[in-house]
Amino acid sequence: MSDLETVRRLARAALVSLELSRERIDDLNVYPVPDGDTGTNLTLTVRGVVEALDASTATDRPALVHEVTRAALMSARGNSGVILSQIVRGAAEVLGAADAVDSEVVARAFRGGSDEAYRAVRKPVEGTMLTVIRELAEAAETAPRTEPPDLLALLVERGEEAVERTPEQLDVLRDAGVVDAGGAGLVELVRGLAAAAAGEELAEPPTRRYEPLDHDAVHRELSRYRYCTTFVVEGDALDQGVLEAELERLGDSLLVVGDPTALKVHVHTDDPGAALTLGTAAGAIEGVEIADMHRQTEEREERLLAALPGGAARSGVVAVVAGEGNRRLFEDLGAERIVAGGQTMNPSTADLLSAVESVAADEVVLLPNNSNVLMAAEQAARVAGRQVEVVPTESIPAGLAALVAFHGERSAEENAAAMREALAGVVTGEVTIASRDASTDGVAIREGQYLAVLDGTIVASGAGFDDVARALFGRLLAEPRDVLTILRGEDAPPLNGLIDELTARHPELELDVHEGGQPHYHLLLSAE
């Protein structure tokens, strides 16, 4: 086997091993900044080396060393990736200069990697990846004479021990109850090398995960903005500077790269729409990706909480919700899983079941929030492998009212009882558009007219939105109410006038108005 092939095999093995532990390592990451990206960064760095080797035609050792070192440098991602690139450089220089690779050379390679890594920092922090590479070098130097595969196997063990000690060396790790993420990643990398050196079969790197992984990495950067937005603008004479200046006002972590015919844009912003508008003004846009970074952070926190003994609540809520604003309301009130759906896009039993099964808590309360979803919800509850209670909420505001009564530390059954009781005191209404001519409940309706529904009964219809809404408010507030919750739909006209009227007419009423963003229903209301 040529040197190139040997190095390719080793690098691929390191990549596979890292990829397998990527998520676990991400979850360990609290130092230097708890942004949960160490596993991803190390994986991307090694992936860059693997790709360079795949494309390489190096025939001699110096060329190979140069290519590996350069690839590690260029593809280094994040703090851990930068440190790894130095370790690779130091080790590659030793290996490149050696005639034959025996255990003594392997030990010198680890020492070279350690020295090179320490060289690039003024004040090394112990309890990190640096400590682990140094201890690996020491272990390799003091190991009994053996063949390289056996030495690497021994180093995996020593490395694991070194990683276990990191919380004693670095307070932030001890406080967080984790070991160092970079060090843990380094050991996984050595584990891959050891397996390859021992001739063990290794699966191909799972290529399918490359793209989302790459996407993740850019998005994990700390940002005060919510959405990571990337797209490509194509045109004839694109002005990078102008686009940059315009985008700069929208957010941070801005990156505009390319040439006058194609610019790649990356920006963290709360208003991805505005960024896209700037793009379309400059040229044709494509490859649009918008990622919710808050959600990514939340998902990681959930994984961490679920891993803690006693950290998970006794029961959790799965809710079927339409509209981005409504989704956030449910999440803020503690719903653990949201299944998108509603009137015209009913989730399947399988959708509900998979959401139910992914809840970290033991028991689940399921809120269908629509009468058309009720049957699927009950079906999912029957076939689920855990205790599931369906609270038969028929609208989104009813679901919200029920959710207020939910407490995670109670059982699903206790919660369901409390939530049903909360629902009993709630009246719900909605304003929508009639989909066909009809005469129901003594009201004649024409297709396209607005329709007011109170607890399932049509109470008003007409061509004017304000009139229909006003009629519904009148019926809802015929009895004295404390709170009126209004969820504004995505197609609803402005509500300012109506809300001013309500405030003037019912000064004692607490108005709770949200941008629900649901389709079809211009207004969803609940009064208690």
Next chain:
Amino acid sequence: MDESGLTIPSELGRVTVSPGAIAQIVGRVAAECYGVVGMSLRSPGAARDRVTRLLPKGKPARGIVVRNVDGAIALDLYVVVAYGLNLAEVAATVRSQVAYEVERLTGLQVASVDVHIQDVKRTA
């Protein structure tokens, strides 16, 4: 933008943190950032005067400019990075690490951290 201290509101009165104190914290964090082998003596132009005026001599606050922008901290760091490192990644790490630590240790908001790589050095 001004050079006055940054104020943390509290029920019992105002707490003011001086730019010098913040610079001390920044200097310590920067020294531990991987890839940073030194702070640049010189920060260009107008910023230079401010650095020397604001900061105590001989402390690790060299090459650090602290500004108060509407009650949040704006930082400029003038650093020397080890040769052979991915500069963009080192700068990104310095930015996030400094912003994170300063917010954690002072409770003040960091509006921006601009990292200026003034030099690249081969280290023995």
